[in-house]
Amino acid sequence: MTSEGARPGSRGVTKLSRKPVRGGDGARLTIRLDFGERGALGPGKIRLLEMIEETGSISAAGRAMAMSYRRAWILVDSLNTMYQAPVVETQHGGQRGGGARLTLLGKALVARYRAIEAGAEAAMRADIKAIERELA
């Protein structure tokens, strides 16, 4: 599987951010994007992609998220068919006995998702704080 032709989009790939988005006294905003029949993108899939990039392995990423190997593979497969090009590429054999990493498209996807999350939090900070103030 090759990532050739996978275009990250018009903007440059930014560094993967794993820091939770925080607002107010520690409220965390997470987002979910639903594309109808074309699929959905939420915190679980994005975190899995980040962990694949970090560990270089789908199974290690799954383990780190207390997710079965099978479940992790199913999610990766659904992500790879959801986009115009794969977001994860795997290497079979070799020194490490096979590994996985994000394609440029995969990195761009994660960066953009995190940017949406951070931008949404920043834009709506005042309202998030207002909800927080009413907590017990």
Add this chain to the structure above:
Amino acid sequence: MTSEGARPGSRGVTKLSRKPVRGGDGARLTIRLDFGERGALGPGKIRLLEMIEETGSISAAGRAMAMSYRRAWILVDSLNTMYQAPVVETQHGGQRGGGARLTLLGKALVARYRAIEAGAEAAMRADIKAIERELA
């Protein structure tokens, strides 16, 4: 691992999801607010509150969301203790044999949550569209 042509299965369309926030060609953004030990607020609880307001009953709201009566009550109870004052108030007896409605705080909470969702979608529309363009 590729399954070319495989599309993410279409999820069951939720009849009750009204007024979805849309971006791009129909992407829907939903948010979740996590307040750590103080609780969390996501689409399920907010929808339940909206249905309570609409039906005037916790059990009817739960039924409309295919949720058990017990589950609906547990969620309402957790919401009522999560905030400084109740968000749902119940009337026992009376002509309708007891009912439920949102308090002013409950109405404000729902409105604010939906405002955050809509504001987040509007603020990040360009990035959401960029992700959509890369879908298969």
